Amino acid sequence: MAAPQDAHTDIPHPLLRKPVRDIASGTEGTLMAVLMENTANVGQPEHWAEIAYIRPVGGGRELSTAVANIQATR
Template sequence: MATPHDALTEVPHLLLRRPVRDIASGTEGTLMAVLVENTSSAGFPERWAEIAYIRPDGGGVELSTAVANVEAL
């Protein structure tokens, strides 16, 4: 499968730069970006998904999660 034309580029999202929570981990922070990424392991068929990046409150390393796991605070 060919790489999607918008792979690894930012996808518009209503909650960008706003306070959010990752419902999978409970992490609260700011939604910094949503990117289209290949989430499959090496040797397996490609699987493209929108991945959200949340910067925790107080700073630190951004958490990645499925965009469906992001909710507004």
């Protein structure tokens, strides 16, 4: 399968630059980006998914999670 046309480019999202929570880990922070990425393991068929990147409150390394796992806070 060929990469989607928008692979590895920013995808618009209504919560960009807003406070969010990753429901999978409980991490809270700012949604910095949403990208379409191939999430398949090496040697497996491609599996494209929208991945959200959250910068934790107070800074630090951004956490990646499925877009379906984010919710607005505050």
